Amino acid sequence: MSTAAAAPGSNYLTNGSSVSSWLLTKDHKRIALLYLLSVTFFFFIGGIFALLIRLELLTPQGDLLQADTYNKVFTMHGQVMVFFFLIPVVPAVLGNFLVPIMIGAKDLAFPRINLLSWYLYIVAGILMLWTLALGGVDTGWTFYTPLSSQFSRTNVVMAAVAVFINGFSSIFTGLNFIVTIHRMRAPGMTWNRLPLFIWAHYATSVIMVLGTPVIAITLLLVGFERMFHLGIFDPALGGDPLLFQHLFWFYSHPAVYIMILPSMGIVSELIACFSRKRIFGYSAVALSSIGIAVIGFLVWAHHMFVAGISLYAALVFSFLTYFVGVPSAIKVFNWTATMYKGAVTLTTPMIYAIGFLGLFTIGGLTGLFLAALGLDVHVTDTYFVVAHFHYVMVGGVVMAYLGGIHFWWPKITGRMYPEFWGKLSAMIGFVGFNLTFFPQFIVGYLGMPRRYWMYAPEFQVWNVLSTAGATVLAVGYLMPLVYLTWSLRYGPVVGDNPWGAVGLEWMTTSPPPTENFLEPPVVTWEAYDYEHIKEVPVAY
Amino acid sequence: MPTSEIAGSHDLALRHQFVNQEQQRDASSMGMWLFLVTEVMFFGGMFTAYLIYRHANPAAFMAGSLALSVEYGAFNTVVLIGSSLTMALAVRCAQLGQRKALVGWLIGTILLGATFLGVKAVEYHEKWENHHVPGPTFNFDTAKEESTKDHPEAQASSKSVEMYFSLYFAMTGMHALHMIIGIGLMSVLTWMSWRGTFGRDYFAPIEYAGLYWHFVDLVWIYLFPLLYLIGRRHTF
Ligand SMILES: [Cu+2]
Numbered sequence: 001m002s003t004a005a006a007a008p009g010s011n012y013l014t015n016g017s018s019v020s021s022w023l024l025t026k027d028h029k030r031i032a033l034l035y036l037l038s039v040t041f042f043f044f045i046g047g048i049f050a051l052l053i054r055l056e057l058l059t060p061q062g063d064l065l066q067a068d069t070y071n072k073v074f075t076m077h078g079q080v081m082v083f084f085f086l087i088p089v090v091p092a093v094l095g096n097f098l099v100p101i102m103i104g105a106k107d108l109a110f111p112r113i114n115l116l117s118w119y120l121y122i123v124a125g126i127l128m129l130w131t132l133a134l135g136g137v138d139t140g141w142t143f144y145t146p147l148s149s150q151f152s153r154t155n156v157v158m159a160a161v162a163v164f165i166n167g168f169s170s171i172f173t174g175l176n177f178i179v180t181i182h183r184m185r186a187p188g189m190t191w192n193r194l195p196l197f198i199w200a201h202y203a204t205s206v207i208m209v210l211g212t213p214v215i216a217i218t219l220l221l222v223g224f225e226r227m228f229h230l231g232i233f234d235p236a237l238g239g240d241p242l243l244f245q246h247l248f249w250f251y252s253h254p255a256v257y258i259m260i261l262p263s264m265g266i267v268s269e270l271i272a273c274f275s276r277k278r279i280f281g282y283s284a285v286a287l288s289s290i291g292i293a294v295i296g297f298l299v300w301a302h303h304m305f306v307a308g309i310s311l312y313a314a315l316v317f318s319f320l321t322y323f324v325g326v327p328s329a330i331k332v333f334n335w336t337a338t339m340y341k342g343a344v345t346l347t348t349p350m351i352y353a354i355g356f357l358g359l360f361t362i363g364g365l366t367g368l369f370l371a372a373l374g375l376d377v378h379v380t381d382t383y384f385v386v387a388h389f390h391y392v393m394v395g396g397v398v399m400a401y402l403g404g405i406h407f408w409w410p411k412i413t414g415r416m417y418p419e420f421w422g423k424l425s426a427m428i429g430f431v432g433f434n435l436t437f438f439p440q441f442i443v444g445y446l447g448m449p450r451r452y453w454m455y456a457p458e459f460q461v462w463n464v465l466s467t468a469g470a471t472v473l474a475v476g477y478l479m480p481l482v483y484l485t486w487s488l489r490y491g492p493v494v495g496d497n498p499w500g501a502v503g504l505e506w507m508t509t510s511p512p513p514t515e516n517f518l519e520p521p522v523v524t525w526e527a528y529d530y531e532h533i534k535e536v537p538v539a540y
Numbered sequence: 541m542p543t544s545e546i547a548g549s550h551d552l553a554l555r556h557q558f559v560n561q562e563q564q565r566d567a568s569s570m571g572m573w574l575f576l577v578t579e580v581m582f583f584g585g586m587f588t589a590y591l592i593y594r595h596a597n598p599a600a601f602m603a604g605s606l607a608l609s610v611e612y613g614a615f616n617t618v619v620l621i622g623s624s625l626t627m628a629l630a631v632r633c634a635q636l637g638q639r640k641a642l643v644g645w646l647i648g649t650i651l652l653g654a655t656f657l658g659v660k661a662v663e664y665h666e667k668w669e670n671h672h673v674p675g676p677t678f679n680f681d682t683a684k685e686e687s688t689k690d691h692p693e694a695q696a697s698s699k700s701v702e703m704y705f706s707l708y709f710a711m712t713g714m715h716a717l718h719m720i721i722g723i724g725l726m727s728v729l730t731w732m733s734w735r736g737t738f739g740r741d742y743f744a745p746i747e748y749a750g751l752y753w754h755f756v757d758l759v760w761i762y763l764f765p766l767l768y769l770i771g772r773r774h775t776f
Contacts, residue, residue, distance in 0.1 A: 100557075107557035109567040175574050183567040184557070213578045217585035221710060229675030230706040232589055237674075237703040238597055247585055515556075 011511040026111035032097035042084040049077035070453035071138035078141030090262035104186025109179040117172035124166035145233040149225040174208030188523035200265025203289035215251035249300035263400030274350035275342025281334040288327035321371035348422030352403025359395025384444030415491030429476030435469025600696035604704030605771030613768035623652035634743035
């Protein structure tokens with residue numbers, strides 16, 4: 001039985017070393033590591049496609065890729081990155097590892113379902129790779145009908161099945177988190193003592209549980225149309241491709257919050273720790289996560305302003321889109337206020353967090369540009385949109401994720417990464433990111449459309465800058481891969497709490513024992529009580 | 541404890557991540573209800589499509605509905621409601637620790653579910669023979685079909701009736717798939733019940749399977765009027 005207490009001094013990493021002790025583990029921490037490996041793998045697969053895109057766009061003509069191949073390349077980039085990296089990355093890796101520990105539980109409520117969701121992810125991932133091997137898909141990650149349902153000659157059904165199965169992985173993760181956070185908090189861990197990381201994951205899980213089934217049925221209906229001629233979206237039968245877009249974005253807009261909310265949770269932890277202050281406006285930050293989850297479900301049609309929806313609907317969705325910016329802004333203001341007069345130390349995680357603040361703010365503000373009907377009509381389907389969502393998803397999510405990985409690395413592995421290389425990679429990533437995507441705002445505003453393999457020659461200078469930036473960015477992402485792997489063996493062994501951070505995860509050993517705590521914790525203090533623990537030694 | 545020999549002890553059923561039985565019960569029941577919420581959202585996508593297309597083309601939906609057999613639909617509704625009753629009785633027997641009755645009611649539920657699917661298969665087959673299945677063979681002329689030719693309010697293009705049948709097969713098909721999964725689940729539970737896994741202090745799986753079964757039943761309670769009865773409001 002899994003309650004079999006580990007031998008004294010052993011931890012979750014040393015408690016069993018056989019292959020089956022990993023592949024059949026029900027320990028949330030080991031499952032988190034399984035996810036870490038697989039998600040990283042898909043990140044680099046998606047990254048290869050990104051580099052192919054950037055290489056093709058180095059020159060205005062189609063020289064490396066022609067139209068058909070280019071369509072497949074940007075589709076696979078989108079599908080792999082969105083469904084197999086961005087959606088699972090923070091919840092399934094850091095969330096999986098930390099949610100039970102942060103609330104003082106021994107594991108998630110349903111460990112077997114947690115393992116099942118990893119296997120679903122793997123099955124879906126293999127199907128996606130198989131789709132790739134058979135020639136890929138060319139519909140764009142959005143599967144728009146009637147292209148996907150009638151005209152595309154690629155393996156749409158297989159890709160849709162992959163996304164469908166992966167959706168269940170996501171649903172199970174969300175369900176597990178909600179039940180765990182509701183039912184398994186340690187004595188004294190009340191709702192307003194929860195770390196903001198937990199609030200963010202709670203809000204994310206609500207979106208996963210409510211949104212994902214809708215995209216599942218939508219893609220299933222596309223599959224039915226291709227396989228059985230059920231023409232739910234077929235214009236010839238009076239079917240409405242707009243209905244597909246509505247259903248698709250009903251999930252896929254909130255899905256951007258599945259990506260960004262957990263990252264915001266990470267940033268709250270990092271900024272409080274490295275400012276050595278209680279987070280400013282704790283309840284506002286906590287409730288803004290819930291606000292984002294709720295309002296985020298009411299803005300989807302801002303993706304369809306030029307698709308022929310009624311003007312009045314467009315006005316309402318435009319207004320609501322401005323409105324959803326409010327809780328995000330609340331977070332940014334409160335993080336800034338937390339740093340104000342705080343004792344800020346610029347460690348690697350903090351540099352990532354500050355990078356997140358800058359990039360997310362640009363991504364968020366340009367989101368408000370796009371919420372404006374008039375401007376959106378001008379820049380729809382241009383590189384302006386591409387730049388906007390990459391600022392949120394790459395600048396936001398990936399920066400925060402890497403910040404979190406560095407922050408909790410000593411907890412996960414028991415060893416510290418090399419600080420110099422960490423700082424360097426954070427800064428290279430920041431510079432490379434801006435060099436890649438800022439030119440895309442300009443070239444998009446000038447009118448360069450997305451999803452074409454060739455473009456007007458006057459746009460070349462911006463594209464060359466962007467491709468150069470992508471190369472720098474790739475270095476910024478490869479470096480952590482190298483030195484974090486190196487640190488597994490050669491990193492200095494640090495104590496249980498090298499950052500002098502508060503939070504239950506820092507009160508157990510590094511790496512934690514299989515049952516997370518040797519003594520079941522009882523919580524008697526507020527979250528981020530940095531004012532009262534000044535005497536905790538800081539290693540860095 | 542009179543039931544402990546068939547129930548397995550408390551300790552055996554308490555999983556390591558939980559502090560006590562109460563926490564485990566609360567967690568698993570909440571998990572089940574949340575799962576049903578995801579199911580509501582799943583079917584919700586199709587109900588939305590139904591709502592929009594029926595609003596856009598009421599005559600076609602009436603025509604398609606008139607071509608369905610209310611007799612089959614009504615019979616199946618009764619069968620499913622009956623199966624919900626047998627399921628509820630199974631849960632009751634599980635709570636009381638009555639092993640044989642539990643097995644009996646579970647088998648009854650399975651048989652009623654299978655009856656439903658059998659009738660559904662006959663219905664699908666008839667639709668196929670009448671060329672009412674969407675696709676290249678589809679053929680439905682509202683002016684000539686026996687079921688619709690005398691209904692001026694149900695005259696619509698063949699293509700728009702094909703949309704009705706697309707929704708009909710998508711919705712009843714997904715419902716039938718849920719029934720098949722339910723029957724699979726019940727079969728496993730029947731076997732476990734026969735072996736005495738459940739008893740007065742451990743019957744949660746039966747309870748949750750019951751919740752699932754009632755949910756699937758409830759979906760049909762909506763599907764039946766929306767698909768079978770809408771065309772008939774003038775004839776009653
Ligand atoms: Cu959106």
